[in-house]
Amino acid sequence: MEVEGERVEELAKLFKKVPKTSFELLLRNLKIRDSLKGLYEKHSSGLPLSYDEGFEGLFNDFLGMMFRPLGIMAYGVRLLSSLLSHLLDYFFSPFLLFLDRGAAEAREGVARECASFAKSWLEHLKTTTDLLLGKAMPTVGSTMEEFLRTYEKEVEEYVKEAIRYTLSGPLLPLPKAFFTNLEEAIRCWEGFAKAFEDYRRALKEAYVKAAEAFIEKANESRFNSYQEFIEAFLDLEAQAFDEVLTSPRFLEAQKLVVEGLMDYVRYCRALFEGVLTSNPANPFATVSLLDEAFRRITDLRRRIRKIEGRLASLEEKLEALERARGES
Amino acid sequence: MLVEKVKDVKPGYCKYETIYEDWLFKLHRFKTDVKYATPVLISYAFINRPYILDLQEKVSVIRLLLEAGLDVWLIDWGYPTLADRYVGIEDLTDFIDLSINLIVRERGVEKITLWGYCLGATLAIVYASLYPRRIRNLVLQAPLFSGETRNALAVWARSIDAKKVSDAMLNVSGDFLNAAFLLADPVRLMISKYQSLLSSIEDEEFVKDFFYMEHWIFDSPDVPGRLFEEYITRWYQRNELARGVFEVGGRRVDVGKITMPVLVIVASKDHIVPPESSIPFFEAVPSRDKKLIVSDKGHIGLTVSRSSHSKVWPEVVAWLLERSA
Numbered sequence A: 001m002e003v004e005g006e007r008v009e010e011l012a013k014l015f016k017k018v019p020k021t022s023f024e025l026l027l028r029n030l031k032i033r034d035s036l037k038g039l040y041e042k043h044s045s046g047l048p049l050s051y052d053e054g055f056e057g058l059f060n061d062f063l064g065m066m067f068r069p070l071g072i073m074a075y076g077v078r079l080l081s082s083l084l085s086h087l088l089d090y091f092f093s094p095f096l097l098f099l100d101r102g103a104a105e106a107r108e109g110v111a112r113e114c115a116s117f118a119k120s121w122l123e124h125l126k127t128t129t130d131l132l133l134g135k136a137m138p139t140v141g142s143t144m145e146e147f148l149r150t151y152e153k154e155v156e157e158y159v160k161e162a163i164r165y166t167l168s169g170p171l172l173p174l175p176k177a178f179f180t181n182l183e184e185a186i187r188c189w190e191g192f193a194k195a196f197e198d199y200r201r202a203l204k205e206a207y208v209k210a211a212e213a214f215i216e217k218a219n220e221s222r223f224n225s226y227q228e229f230i231e232a233f234l235d236l237e238a239q240a241f242d243e244v245l246t247s248p249r250f251l252e253a254q255k256l257v258v259e260g261l262m263d264y265v266r267y268c269r270a271l272f273e274g275v276l277t278s279n280p281a282n283p284f285a286t287v288s289l290l291d292e293a294f295r296r297i298t299d300l301r302r303r304i305r306k307i308e309g310r311l312a313s314l315e316e317k318l319e320a321l322e323r324a325r326g327e328s
Numbered sequence B: 001m002l003v004e005k006v007k008d009v010k011p012g013y014c015k016y017e018t019i020y021e022d023w024l025f026k027l028h029r030f031k032t033d034v035k036y037a038t039p040v041l042i043s044y045a046f047i048n049r050p051y052i053l054d055l056q057e058k059v060s061v062i063r064l065l066l067e068a069g070l071d072v073w074l075i076d077w078g079y080p081t082l083a084d085r086y087v088g089i090e091d092l093t094d095f096i097d098l099s100i101n102l103i104v105r106e107r108g109v110e111k112i113t114l115w116g117y118c119l120g121a122t123l124a125i126v127y128a129s130l131y132p133r134r135i136r137n138l139v140l141q142a143p144l145f146s147g148e149t150r151n152a153l154a155v156w157a158r159s160i161d162a163k164k165v166s167d168a169m170l171n172v173s174g175d176f177l178n179a180a181f182l183l184a185d186p187v188r189l190m191i192s193k194y195q196s197l198l199s200s201i202e203d204e205e206f207v208k209d210f211f212y213m214e215h216w217i218f219d220s221p222d223v224p225g226r227l228f229e230e231y232i233t234r235w236y237q238r239n240e241l242a243r244g245v246f247e248v249g250g251r252r253v254d255v256g257k258i259t260m261p262v263l264v265i266v267a268s269k270d271h272i273v274p275p276e277s278s279i280p281f282f283e284a285v286p287s288r289d290k291k292l293i294v295s296d297k298g299h300i301g302l303t304v305s306r307s308s309h310s311k312v313w314p315e316v317v318a319w320l321l322e323r324s325a
Helices: A003-019 A020-044 A055-099 A105-136 A140-165 A176-218 A226-244 A246-277 A285-327 B002-006 B052-053 B061-067 B088-107 B121-129 B151-157 B162-169 B175-181 B186-199 B204-217 B223-235 B275-285 B304-322
Strands: B016-022 B023-032 B041-042 B072-076 B111-119 B135-141 B260-269 B290-295
Touching: A003 A020, A003 B002, A003 B016, A020 A176, A020 A226, A020 B175, A020 B186, A020 B223, A055 A176, A055 B186, A176 A226, A176 B186, A226 A285, A226 B016, A226 B175, A226 B186, A246 A285, A246 B061, A285 B088, B016 B088, B016 B121, B016 B175, B016 B304, B023 B088, B041 B088, B041 B121, B052 B072, B052 B111, B061 B072, B061 B304, B088 B111, B088 B121, B111 B121, B121 B135, B151 B175, B151 B223, B162 B223, B186 B204, B260 B275, B275 B290, B290 B304
Parallel strands: B041 B072, B041 B111, B111 B135, B135 B260, B260 B290
Antiparallel strands: B016 B023, B023 B072
């Protein structure tokens, strides 16, 4: 590939044409090749290789792709939780103030804020309808004004009443399950994070062992070409990974990593869904609701298929009987 | 420039039409002049796309079958969504049955050749055991039969909690499964392979072939959660097929009922479904007319390598033509 600017342009065009993972692996391997070439140049000039000069960086390049799928899943949950936390702030933070015993002033402030929010919303509604209707139909405009004045009064009364009701006792608008699921999600994340360290350590140890074996070989003898050099290195690493990836230690770490992450995702989904479904004004169907609906649909479909099969079989028998009758 | 070499890469060569669609699944029929009475129905693995058998003209197995005059049909298991989360093995075997009903009615025949590849071959074994009278010939490419093999993917499949994965992910994503395939042999599949590409970047044919494969490898559908649970738990962890205790729709799958001609093709360097998984099936079936072909390639090389197309596939086609009149 050519010089930097052309290379970037070519990569951008390539990204549109090849699968995303191919593109990512190609980029990583360009970096790996540069590192390996550097090591080979050192080797071919007669200088001894050592692990600390280049091989540690190679491990991170090698294994970056291995950790990526787990990173994407964990990041996806994080993204959703940060979006939801904004929603939670907006809808619930005024009420969270009620959890603080010394928040009498804050309560009054909240009450004022709620009333002012309702008022400004009504102002907006009024302005919008003025713009839409006022010029074209002045009589309707004045009727609308009258309606809004009456409505504004009623809403104000409603908001005051609602706040009086909530001020009469502590209010926790989130269901109990939210707190349980949050605790479990945190516990699962901690389990996942610890298991991930064990997982990474097992892979690193295998990598280092093979790298050191290669370094010893390279320092004792000479590779005649870059191709021979990298083939020897990659063969040793491949064999080391063949061994570690089915070892009991790795399997245990991998099991805990996968299960920890899956449990974390499940509890996070449950807590997000709990927030939504606890609010009767929520217009969104949750994944769990849809999942149950699809389970019932699939089950019904199977039953219909069986019934259709039996009907077809009965029809065939009937046709055979009628044919036999016709022939006799 | 690399992008110039890959811009026209578009997998799939032979023309077909969609004969039937059933929400998720489709039945395709390839276009050709049919010379043989017995149609071929291909059941590919539900974890990848079936066009690996028709990746590009020079390595298309389907092209060879069509040029020989065979009437080739293929099941497309589709791209599952959340709506398909509860699709299971029974639904897939039911669709094979429905497809065969359509084919025999269309062609005025009583039996077909059922051709399976990888997990699609496992489905073919299940179907042929339950409905042997509908199958004239059974062709199996790298069938998973015994789940107790020592390759990394099988070892991993036996160690995970499949229910936890499907409860969390609902459908197991294609990305997740791709990651598992790559991680089972990370140095060879994520580094050596791409270093070879970089060393051969000026070889246009090499680069094109490389990206034909890349397009297929990373075009993986999601697997319905129930289906994932079933095949991991029952085919790998409990090894129900090889133990003779696998049931579908309340009926026991007994490979002892398979007496029609059987051809099994395995690949000695297959690290996805190694020969040790398939050979127990070959040894167990009572068919008098049975043959085992062993290729020296890997799971996919068996299908798309030039040496397979010069050595293995002509032998397979010849075997099939003798039994398709």
